[in-house]
Amino acid sequence: GQQVMQIPQYQHVQEGEDFTTYCNSSTTLSNIQWYKQRPGGHPVFLIQLVKSGEVKKQKRLTFQFGEAKKNSSLHITATQTTDVGTYFCAGRGNNNDMRFGAGTRLTVKP
């Protein structure tokens, strides 16, 4: 069945360093979504990518959807302590099944 793998599982950075999380699917995705969840908080929808090769930016966050629509990345430039949380990707595959990645837990040292 469709699998969505997300790496790394954990990432600890110094404030000001960059951070990237990767999402890889075993099958082609019709779209991919990214979410953030702060410790103890509820998820927050960040963005949806639909087109092959699509790149979208939100301030210090850059989202990419691969040409083959099987992988995606979220890159944060110059992390801040407010970026702390778990970042999830989710994609809908050809069998119309929505799968979430396990998440990347980001911690930022001030």
Add this chain to the structure above:
Amino acid sequence: GAVVSQHPSRVICKSGTSVKIECRSLDFQATTMFWYRQFPKKSLMLMATSNEGSKATYEQGVEKDKFLINHASLTLSTLTVTSAHPEDSSFYICSARPGADTQYFGPGTRLTVL
């Protein structure tokens, strides 16, 4: 910003009983709402998509007769866990979509089935 509420925030029930969880969009209308489960320190799992005025669309492996979803208005969707069992204990989260490119999450409901 857009606000989504859930009620109750916590519920404890006995095995075999049914529990209803409400999801409301407080300051916007949502033709589409989503229901998720989240296990402790785990990722989210989309259970179903709730469409106002029509039947919900369930994800693979989710029993529609066990998890009844009703979306009777543009601001309210309900999830009823029927004949709950301990394995149904989880954190249930809803989200509401005011437009195609965004959605707002509720604070979640923690269900404990004894």
